[in-house]
Amino acid sequence: MRVPFVDLKAQAGSLGATYGSLLESIVGRAAYTLGPELSQFEGEFAAFCGCNHAVGVSSGTDALKLAYLAAGVSPGDEVILPVNTFIATSEAVSHIGARPVFVDCLADTANIDPTLVEAAVTDRTRAIVPVHLYGQPADMDAILAIAERHRVPVIEDACQAHGAEHKGRHAGSMGLAAAFSFYPGKNLGALGDGGAVVTNDEDVARQIQLLHNHGQEDKYTHRVIGYCDRLHNLQAAFLSAKLPHLDEWNDSRRLAASRYDVMLADVAGVRRLSTIDNVVHVHHLYVVYVDDRDRVREALADAGVETGIHYPVPLHLTPAYRSLGYAVGDFPVAEALAKRAVSLPMHPHLSSAQTEYVVEQLARAVS
């Protein structure tokens, strides 16, 4: 049996005709940038996130950069973020000329360890960035309390968490602003790159509106030096067509994850992550930990099961960040997780036969 890691073709299957007619309509009107489809999607996505504002932008990375700028992050400032995340979380800090300050993660959730955040705060800290990794919200009560004590804004990296919730609050609605990615493989993915900043703060929304479109208030009135970071109108139309399916797709991911959980509970040699109380987890990824990870992945590949690693190198050890001066041993939990992590196939179209087959093959590989 072949079990793909993600299955974007299955998702496109049912929506292909809709995409065709949206393309035809937009080409017919030549409505490529800042069109009505974009405004419509921004309204729909803001409502989905329980926020007053959403601004469509060109990627999750740019959403982070713009949110950091709107939060006041400037060159030389420090931004606290987990060391166990995709590089975009810190790359966007570096793009501004600010310094990423890494914090280790918790072994049982792989999310940022809030007990280590406070010690990382200095008088240069301009933002704290929890990442809702793999679709599970970080411990937001603890992080928001630290942020409030030090009067530092929280920017959520919700790029893997469309639809997740923490104690009834939507991912993206808990900090000053949040970044989402619509990279095709995300829980809500465009047919190319895309992203959004969501916020309940009117000033932040206004700043992002300015910054993402050349600093323009009106055409050729440039209030600030901005960027060309717009979400294409066509991508916004595709995203509006997909958004009504997102809850159902997230339910399917949860079902697949619960099947994995039940079956893997009996497999010695495979450690699963836990889900904290009072969260809605949207399982962007399903990550387990095994010894001899590369051999296990090879055995799974031979059996037709595609896997990934999220992430093989913690950010402090990636060559791009050598200049920050971190060393092996600085973040022991993330370093240990990086050596043993395997991401199993996870997408809304995973059948129960496929999850059974994955577990069967994994059990054989670790025995």
Ligand SMILES: Cc1ncc(COP(=O)(O)O)c(C=O)c1O
């Ligand atoms: C946690 C996290 N942050 C940021 C990003 C960046 O998103 P994009 O690829 O849309 O720039 C991603 C995408 O993989 C991500 O997983």
